[in-house]
Amino acid sequence: xxxxxxxxxxxxxxxxGKYEALxxxxxxxxxxxxxxxxxxxxxxxxTLLRIIAGLYEPDEGEVYFDNNLVNKVPxxxxxxGMVFQNYALWPHMTVYDNIAYGLKARNYSKAxxxxxxxxSLKLVRLEGMEKKYPNQxxxxxxxxxALARALVIEPDVLLLDEPLSNLDAKLRANMRSELKFLQxxxxxxxxxxxxxxxxxxxxxxxxAVMNIGVIExxxxxREIYLKPRTKFVADFIGEINFLNGNIVDRDDNYxxxxxxxxxxxxxxxxxxxxxxxxxxxxxxxxxxxSGDIKMKVKGIMxxxxxxxxxxxxxxxxIKVIQKGEERWFDINDEVGVEIEPDDVxxxxx
Amino acid sequence: xxxxxxxxxIVWILTFCYLFFFLIxxxxxxxxxxxxxxxxxxxxxxxxxxxxxxxxxSIYNSFFIAFISTVLTIFVxxxxxxxxxxxxxxxxxxxxxxxxxxxxxxxxVGAIGMIxxxxxxxxxxxxxxxxxxxxxxxxxxxxxxxxxxxILGIIFLEILHLYxxxxxxxxxxxxxxxxxxxxxxxxxxxxxxKKFLTVTFPLSLPGVAAASAIIFIWSFTxxxxxxxxxxxxxxxxxxxxxxxxxYANPMGYALTVLVLVLTSIVFIAIKRYSTIRSYExxxxxxxxxxxxxxxxxxxxxxxxxLSIWILMAALPHISIILMSFSDEWFLSIIPTKFTLSHYQExxxxxxxxxxxxxxxxxxxxxxxxxxxxxxxxxxxSNRGKIPQIxxxxxxxxxxxxxxxxxxxxxxxxxxxxxDFPILSAYQNPVLILVIAYxxxxxxxxxxxxYAGLQQVHRNLEESALSLGxxxxxxxxxxxxxLILANISAGAVLVFSECMIEVSTSLMLAQxxxxxxxxxxxYELSTNLAVGxxxxxxxxxxxxIVVAVSMVIxxxxxxxxxxxxxxx
Numbered sequence: 001x002x003x004x005x006x007x008x009x010x011x012x013x014x015x016x017g018k019y020e021a022l023x024x025x026x027x028x029x030x031x032x033x034x035x036x037x038x039x040x041x042x043x044x045x046x047t048l049l050r051i052i053a054g055l056y057e058p059d060e061g062e063v064y065f066d067n068n069l070v071n072k073v074p075x076x077x078x079x080x081g082m083v084f085q086n087y088a089l090w091p092h093m094t095v096y097d098n099i100a101y102g103l104k105a106r107n108y109s110k111a112x113x114x115x116x117x118x119x120s121l122k123l124v125r126l127e128g129m130e131k132k133y134p135n136q137x138x139x140x141x142x143x144x145x146a147l148a149r150a151l152v153i154e155p156d157v158l159l160l161d162e163p164l165s166n167l168d169a170k171l172r173a174n175m176r177s178e179l180k181f182l183q184x185x186x187x188x189x190x191x192x193x194x195x196x197x198x199x200x201x202x203x204x205x206x207x208a209v210m211n212i213g214v215i216e217x218x219x220x221x222r223e224i225y226l227k228p229r230t231k232f233v234a235d236f237i238g239e240i241n242f243l244n245g246n247i248v249d250r251d252d253n254y255x256x257x258x259x260x261x262x263x264x265x266x267x268x269x270x271x272x273x274x275x276x277x278x279x280x281x282x283x284x285x286x287x288x289x290s291g292d293i294k295m296k297v298k299g300i301m302x303x304x305x306x307x308x309x310x311x312x313x314x315x316x317x318i319k320v321i322q323k324g325e326e327r328w329f330d331i332n333d334e335v336g337v338e339i340e341p342d343d344v345x346x347x348x349x
Numbered sequence: 350x351x352x353x354x355x356x357x358x359i360v361w362i363l364t365f366c367y368l369f370f371f372l373i374x375x376x377x378x379x380x381x382x383x384x385x386x387x388x389x390x391x392x393x394x395x396x397x398x399x400x401x402x403x404x405x406x407s408i409y410n411s412f413f414i415a416f417i418s419t420v421l422t423i424f425v426x427x428x429x430x431x432x433x434x435x436x437x438x439x440x441x442x443x444x445x446x447x448x449x450x451x452x453x454x455x456x457x458v459g460a461i462g463m464i465x466x467x468x469x470x471x472x473x474x475x476x477x478x479x480x481x482x483x484x485x486x487x488x489x490x491x492x493x494x495x496x497x498x499x500i501l502g503i504i505f506l507e508i509l510h511l512y513x514x515x516x517x518x519x520x521x522x523x524x525x526x527x528x529x530x531x532x533x534x535x536x537x538x539x540x541x542x543k544k545f546l547t548v549t550f551p552l553s554l555p556g557v558a559a560a561s562a563i564i565f566i567w568s569f570t571x572x573x574x575x576x577x578x579x580x581x582x583x584x585x586x587x588x589x590x591x592x593x594x595x596y597a598n599p600m601g602y603a604l605t606v607l608v609l610v611l612t613s614i615v616f617i618a619i620k621r622y623s624t625i626r627s628y629e630x631x632x633x634x635x636x637x638x639x640x641x642x643x644x645x646x647x648x649x650x651x652x653x654x655l656s657i658w659i660l661m662a663a664l665p666h667i668s669i670i671l672m673s674f675s676d677e678w679f680l681s682i683i684p685t686k687f688t689l690s691h692y693q694e695x696x697x698x699x700x701x702x703x704x705x706x707x708x709x710x711x712x713x714x715x716x717x718x719x720x721x722x723x724x725x726x727x728x729x730s731n732r733g734k735i736p737q738i739x740x741x742x743x744x745x746x747x748x749x750x751x752x753x754x755x756x757x758x759x760x761x762x763x764x765x766x767x768d769f770p771i772l773s774a775y776q777n778p779v780l781i782l783v784i785a786y787x788x789x790x791x792x793x794x795x796x797x798x799y800a801g802l803q804q805v806h807r808n809l810e811e812s813a814l815s816l817g818x819x820x821x822x823x824x825x826x827x828x829x830x831l832i833l834a835n836i837s838a839g840a841v842l843v844f845s846e847c848m849i850e851v852s853t854s855l856m857l858a859q860x861x862x863x864x865x866x867x868x869x870x871y872e873l874s875t876n877l878a879v880g881x882x883x884x885x886x887x888x889x890x891x892x893i894v895v896a897v898s899m900v901i902x903x904x905x906x907x908x909x910x911x912x913x914x915x916x
Contacts, residue, residue: 053811053815054815055811055814055815074814074820075811075814075815076814076815076816076817076818076819076820077817078815079817080815081815081816082811082812082815084808084811084812085808086806086808088806088808088809088811088812090809090813090827090831091831092830092831101813101816101818101826102816102817102818105813105816105817105818105819105822106817146812149812149816150815150816153816153817159815
């Protein structure tokens, strides 16, 4: 197996005119990692990817492939494979020529090119499509050609810019698992940019969550979801209830927070200030017939395999998600609310 | 952004220097010759120009011709545009093509035939005599010399040649009007001609303004037509005559400056105007264009009028075709004897056969230069990695030839490079002719390519870069193949425009062996006994070449062809 490449970014700043698109990005992406950059549109994630590709030069900071500084290395010398959001297949070339292009640029022999193109087509399950032109293919097929074209050159790093966003929902779901298996099979360090949290959570080894030019948190999908470190991350990934609160008691192992709906206990002792925001996931709430915290059922929405319950107390509302079949209350009933201390996330206000 | 590529910068510098040397420098030279007398600034020559009675009259005549031509051409063009945009009638598609007929032949070539048709003993008078005589309305022959007033003759020919420019610009403007704007006028009870005057017409003014500018400048600076009428008291012919005495007479420079200043004023004014009056149309695309079906009776009237107009516009073409085949044509509507001998003579005669070779050679080389320049300038100004201001500067320079009339450019080249070794038209005009042709048509080429580049998504090039292809190879493998249609359409158009290029041809080609077709036609029409017939045959050949090129070009370009002729 060939050498694998890690990618390191140090204090990357990128400006467009006066606008600072990236405000000091530091990241370390280990070799073989399936690394996701997740963020809302306009957060700078594509800009960051293009800097890694060499299509933009950063205004400040350093990009390393392994230990080599590549700031001044033009894209065609970086040995990267990139899949663009719009696939960027050349309409004047056949599928075969599209895929063979990078190999030709590397001066492979005809026989080698043929072998590798065949291999990559098999990899993306498009055998027999060599002679077709891109406009004769479906969206999903075009996506695979773009992937094959990027993979065939055996890149050090594979860069994917929202590769699935132009596919319909069903195809997208299939491609997720396929891509994940492919990445693990080939073991290529892969950086994947997306705004789709489901994509990131389900496929990634590690995720960097971005917000307007900065990285908010890096971690495994589980860490990002269960232990968000900022309000933005908690809010952006999955659904969450936020409540303002004051820490009224603390210990080495827990804190007690006073909130508008009552006192909650948390195991999260990392925040030192008194004024805090707490967050808890809707599916982590248990509704009981007794309990200290009482709230009124304001609305119920049935979605099939789950059910959303809106509870209120004074002006405060929280959302609860539970399985559809086990409801024992109705609108305007009063129910008890229980949240495990481990599920209460304490965030700085 | 600090992404500056050395390659882009070098190409920018080279193209900029080329365009500076062949576009700005000659203009500066002409200005300097006009205003610097004995080493200091002086308006002396301008003063002399404005006091010289012949020059004064020439300037007056040129303004008169340009003004009347513009008003009448716009009037005709507006009616045609309105009819074609708003009404649906049979054979509309055919008319849309036939209306572009004037583009395939320069007006001065048609003038040869027109002068014959409209002369005292010409076909028109004979035809009228026979018709009106048969109806018993007149006795005896009609012997009007229609073009006795040469100015009116020139204006007539300018209108017949220029109305498509008015029609295309105005039609674009009218079809850009949001139909709901007219509908809201109707709901308020304003209909018919009043609605047209208060809503439609004002909203179509940007097209009218653009067309007026082009037509005014064109008819002011047209050299060929007045030459054919032997009418010398207009500015272009004066400049033409003075090009023979560039050392002795400073008036040529002063007149050229006048033309350049006038052109600039007109174009700047139009630019200002169209920025002020560019109406943002809301909701375009939701409602389809308003096209009315005409009743049968009205269709007949409209078709008749359009047919008469197209027949008139085709008269120059028809007349030179007839003349090119005529063996005997005297006191009859059409020739009484036909022959192919003029065509044989075209290929046998030294002057004509070499002119065809010359024209083909010049045009091919000029097209190659234009393609090359067009590619580099539009690539750099569209996606060169250099500061925006440099890109804008190059773009402006590339489009500038649109605002430099051929007569001014030709005079500039002739005088500026008179003593340059290989650029002097007096020694050998080949190189400077080719440069003049390509520079003049560069905007067409650049526009065509620029439009193509805008449609090529950057990702297509970036993906090739990411796969290890060098930037130059990406241009060759990806960019150029993807804009090939635009390049070839532009090239064919440039080629045909070079073939019918008049002003620079007439002025720069000084020695007979180097004459291109247009100059040969002019020479024949003045010199030989059967010159007109031979000139017509040559004109017809030119017409066919251009027509074929236009068809190819429009096939490749599709709908966008018309846009190239708009301001």
